[in-house]
């Protein structure tokens with residue numbers, strides 16, 4: 001770290017810059033100067049997929065500030081954008097490029113959701129657009145000692161974290177056996193198609209299979225997977241994709257006693273619906289004076305169904321944008337299944353579903 005950076009990050013300078021913090025002043029001079037925060041500038045925009053009538057998929061290459069500490073293959077970042085006329089809005093995207101070091105460029109790849117605020121904005125972003133970032137997060141990562149045999153499974157835009165892994169393995173010239181299975185609607189919808197074709201041709205032991213079940217390719221089943229990767233339940237596996245694909249993967253990795261193989265790691269882009277709260281009782285949002293029978297969905301979804309618009313970012317319990325106070329009742333974390341009944345508790349309403357009666361200050 002340079003002397004300037006050490007000085008800028010010191011408590012004395014931070015205290016002198018109070019209450020705004022030194023980064024507010026640096027940003028005014030040059031948006032790419034930062035002492036603690038991470039920002040990035042878009043330096044390249046690449047359209048990956050453009051099929052008529054379907055949301056486009058775009059890759060942005062980002063030049064981060066020197067405060068970026070790098071990422072491990074498979075991790076994600078929170079991306080904040082200032083859309084004219086609204087507050088800063090944050091969403092989560094996986095890094096799609098190979099592992100990066102401090103200050104290194106990296107890419108994110110997103111499908112522009114037609115109702116989506118941030119992905120549509122990003123898909124239309126031009127070179128020069130400034131973004132606010134978190135540091136890389138998440139433990140869906142390649143281990144430091146990569147196993148000789150591994151399996152990467154993805155569907156749709158869920159390809160991004162496993163593509164970062166594949167690119168990292170290629171860069172490290174990993175010489176083990178890698179199977180890369182990807183499900184897409186059709187060859188025209190295939191993200192990173194050219195690069196994957198090149199890996200398949202020259203791939204040093206990478207078995208790339210691009211599958212389109214809607215066009216007749218086999219869907220994922222234990223029998224089919226067992227033919228492609230014998231003993232797959234013992235092979236370290238990373239899977240990311242839409243809920244039906246992940247459910248099929250989990251079912252395949254579940255043994256006869258109902259136990260899930262420890263070789264499987266899964267990344268979700270949306271909370272799985274495996275552990276909803278118990279419907280019954282009433283949910284009330286006290287500040288807005290709204291109440292309705294509890295449906296068992298997350299408190300964020302129940303609030304939205306009543307016409308409220310609470311702030312949210314990731315809808316996955318990652319960014320804490322949706323924190324609200326639960327004054328009464330029991331909530332279940334839909335990701336972990338844990339319950340909590342403490343009064344006046346701060347909860348993330350995007351991953352909290354009420355069990356019975358519940359009141360939230362919203």
Ligand SMILES: Cc1cc2nc3c(=O)[nH]c(=O)nc-3n(C[C@H](O)[C@H](O)[C@H](O)COP(=O)(O)OP(=O)(O)OC[C@H]3O[C@@H](n4cnc5c(N)ncnc54)[C@H](O)[C@@H]3O)c2cc1C
Pocket residue numbers: 076091092093094095109110111112113115116117118119120157160161268269270304309314316
């Ligand atoms: C760890 C992780 C990694 C991810 N990586 C990627 C990635 O690499 N690439 C990628 O394309 N996506 C990725 N995602 C998914 C991405 O974060 C979401 O799709 C995100 O919602 C995109 O933001 P958006 O601005 O397009 O849509 P949003 O504005 O968030 O809207 C998305 C959808 O949310 C629902 N919604 C929004 N507002 C409301 C409301 N008020 N009421 C009811 N429903 C509403 C709608 O169904 C809408 O279509 C990742 C998600 C996670 C958790």
Ligand code: FES
Pocket residue numbers: 311312313314315316317318319320321322323348349350351
């Ligand atoms: S919206 Fe990100 S934690 Fe709830």
